Amino acid sequence: MKKRVVRSLVIGALLVGLLGIVGCGGSGKEKLYVYNWGDYIDESVIKEFEKEYDVDVIYELFATNEEMYLKIKAGTAKYDVAIPSDYMITKMLNEDLLHKIDLNNIPNYAGIDDRFKNLSFDPNNEFSVPYMWGTVGIIYNKTMVQEPVDSWDILWDDKYAKQILMLDSQRDSIAVALKKLGYSLNSRSEKELEEAKELLIKQKPLAYVGDEVKDKMIGNEAALAVVWSGDAVYMKRENPDLEYVIPKEGSNIWYDSMVIPKTSQNKELAEKFIDFMCREDIAYKNADYIGYSTPHREVMEMLPQELVSDPAYYPAEGDLANSEVFIDLTDVLSIYDRIWTEVKSQ
């Protein structure tokens, strides 16, 4: 009996050792673990950072804020830098998952426009450094939609039944319905949410989609779609028949910011990376490549004038009077979840 225990231990130890070797990959360079949204960086930037600082960057992707949160919360992965959105930063702060960032180590932070500092989820700029921002709006194909598009109402127009692509995302799609009804997209009222549910059930979209919305709209597969502003820039570049608007009822404005999760084992290097990402030439590369709006003053000036002056992509604060930032709704998420399940199982 005793012998068997020893044997299991030996085998177990061997297994662990094996994993360790595989995990290290050989080189003795410092490692930086970066956790970002898919399709959300100019990947040459990572190579550049590796070269300049003589480190290895392990770059991993997520598709939703919630997915990222769960991985960091579980604490098994040692991410040094992650890029969550506004409401998720609040949630992570509430659960004490973030390190403070020392802005003295981020000299390039000076380039960030004041408009993107002291935002509600991080009022003293202690935990996050803005990476990109944008809105949610409607992209439509001018050859298929003749009338002017300026309201969420068009997504319920029978003329376009089965020609509309919605986001396969609880909060975003429910937000569209809430905004159409004139409610806040951070509603906690069960009555308002029920109304939103009825509205979504009544709607006849072609499908609820994720990133494939880009291919679909470029390929003329649908007339209208709810998308994030930066994706719209990309789609319009590929298919000039497309146009993006922020509906007049208001929409969601969001900020994705770089944070250092408590899982980080190399905060110093993480800060170097964040500073690097804020450097003018690097921030320009990223903004130019992915199409989202940059919070960086000088970079805005380097971008094409017609993009930066377009209120659809770079809305001024006044254009967003009735738009809102998502607030963390952890306590009522189960209502959102039930509504979404009902909408999607009709």
Place this chain on the structure above:
Amino acid sequence: MKRKFLTTPYMLWMLIFTIIPLILVFYFSFFESGPDGIKFTTEYIERVFEPIYLKVIFRSFALAVISTIFCLVLGYPMAMILASRELKRRDFLIVLFVVPMWMNFLARTYAWMTLLENNGIINQILMALSLPTISILYTDKAVILGMVYNFLPFMVLPIYSVLSKIDRSIIEAAEDLGANPLRTFFKVIFPLSLPGVLSGIIMVFMPAVTTFVISRLLGGGQYMLIGNLIEQQFLTTGDWGFGSSLSLILMLILLLTMGIMSKTDKDREGGRFF
């Protein structure tokens, strides 16, 4: 005794990747940790039986049953063709049949999305031939198509392997005794192939009932299956208790179904089913 230690790695493997996860699923289903410690609850399990979720479970089973039937109807003749003695280049055909499975399942499902689109390849060919076009992407038909396409090999291969092992002399005996081909098939071949059919059904039905990728990609997220619901609990809502309960109930239903099926199989031995 000496051999026993060879099983240790497998035992460890099962412990880490089957037993412990199962215990965790069980734990999350029945216990929740609140401010005043861990307490027992049946709240999550009860929620599974709310009408809205039963509807999702029912739909998952309905689509899986339909797909399994399609796979059987399409796969059995295919297996017979592969097993028939006159067939030349059998190995080559089997390789052709298996080659698509070397490619990633997700990529193949994605490919169907491009094939089925309104302006997709199939419709372009149909248009070029001035035939009416189809628009089945983002319907339940596309979900079933995706399931049948992805899981058909799992039906064909077990049936094929049983059919090819049937003793020819038994079939010859049936023919000698005057049974026509149809009678030979129903009285001899089919009953003998039942173990293959059964494992085929299990191997198709299981992944079909739990899939969440096919319904998500080809159903356009409009045909929520239990797999999607479970995924949503873990990845979006973060409600592990409810997600675990759903998984637990799903496992129980599957175990029950499989139990009943293997029972009927025993009764069927000797082929008195027909």
